[in-house]
Structure formats: C-alpha cells, structure tokens
Amino acid sequence: MRRPRAWAIRLAGFFDARGRARQFDAELQSHLEMEIEDNVSRGMTPDEARRRTLAASGGIQAAREAYRDRSGVPLLDTLAQDIRFAVRMLRKAPGFTAAAVLILALGIGANGAMFSLVNALLLRPINPGASELIGLFSGNSTRPDAFRFFSYPEYVDIRDGNDVFEHLIAESGD
C-alpha cells in the first residue's frame, strides 16, 4: 500500500546519508537534553542527570545504526562500501591494476573478434534472400530428367532480354 513511497524516500535517503545522519544526531541531541532537563527538574544535579541519562539510553551508536538502516537501503550501503574499498585497493597497487586491466582488455577483445568472425562465417545465412535465388537451365524434351547447359551467346541473349530478374550471372562449367 504505502511501500513504493517509503522505498522511494529510502532510496533518496541512500544518496543523502550524511544529511539524514546529521538530522538524526540533532534530533537525538535534543531528545537527550530534554531528558536531562527532566531529570534535573526531578531533583538530580546536572552532572548526575547527564550521567543517568546517558547510561540509561543504552547505546547511542546502536540507535544511530538502527536509524541509518531504516533511512537508507542497507544493501546499497554495503554495495557502495565494497565498491569504494575495491577502488581504494586498486589505487594502492597500480601495477597490479594495469596488468589486470590489460589482461581483461585483451581477453574481451580477442573474444569479441573471434565471435564476430564465427558469427559472420558460420552463424548467419550467407544470403538472407536465398529463397529468391533461382537457377536457370534449359530442358531436353527427349530426356525429361536431364538438363543441358547454355552456350555463352545463349546467356548473352537471355541476359539482354531479361525483364524478370534483378540480376543474372553465369557460371562456367570448368
């Protein structure tokens, strides 16, 4: 029901983690001060009230963490942390980084080249319009199951009189 809205706000919170934390710290501080004030008005000395309040409050850090988990997206937080850590480590070892990048680049490049070759030669049909290819032969009325080739002048005749096909080529027998 209200989930999408809450997640949108949490996503925004992820990008403004510092602002949210600052706001919560201010809120927490005002909370603690009011509690101390209350304790003083109940007759404690300011020192005692402060000590009591902080002791009873059971973990400011834990409260901060609980609040942060709710204000952002913990999964994204750890992911961002990991990425930052990775970048830092890579920067610390430039030689290793360069070698790793080089190997990856070569590997990916070689793979890509190989694939485009295989793709062009093996995977794709030679001519996408293969169904429109037609072979021309001349028949032999005495032997219906055989056919005969054309002479060159015959080919030239057919080519010049062609108004059916887009192109016409001849192939020589030997």
Add this chain to the structure above:
Amino acid sequence: MGRKPTDVWQGTLALMALKTLDTMGPTHGYGLARRIEQTSGDRLSLNYGTLYPALLKLEQEGYIVGEWGLSETNRKARFYRLTRAGRKRLETAAREWDQATEIIARFLSPEEAS
C-alpha cells in the same frame, strides 16, 4: 506487584504512536516517548533506539510529518504531526487491533470454549 517495564513490541508501537499523536497533537520524540510510557502506566519502557526508527518508518509511509520547531523549554526539537493518511491508518489499525484481541479473547475465555 512490582513488575519491570517491558520493551514495546515492534508492531504495536506504530499504533501507539499514531494514537498518541492523534490525542496530543504535534509532539516531539521525547514527549511522545514519555507520554507512551505514561499512558501504559509505566509498564512499557521506550528507548529512543526503538522509537526513532519507528517514527522514521511512519514518516516514510506518509502517515506522519516531522518539522523542526521550538519546545516548551525553548529547545529546538523535531515535532511530529499526523497527516490525513495517518488518521485514516489509525482508524483501520485500531479496528484491526480490536478484532484481533476479540478473536484471541474468544479462545482464552472458558465460556466460549465449550
């Protein structure tokens, strides 16, 4: 009998907070915590580590709105107030809670069991 205050159960805190804001009007977190403890007859203890994440959740869901203001003692504090959606949510949540307790009560009362 002298019993120790128990921690607030997570699911019920939202309802308590909404109801308290409804009756008290805009309230800061500290006042809300004290008021909830007081209303429970000091049988509940509510620490801020529990309260503020719950308030944040309600705020994200649009049931309450927090705004900075000045407290009775002139201290800067974040005041929460119920939104219209929050009031509606309070109504349905209260109804659901009534229903749930009524059902459980039927199981626990001996007359109904027979």
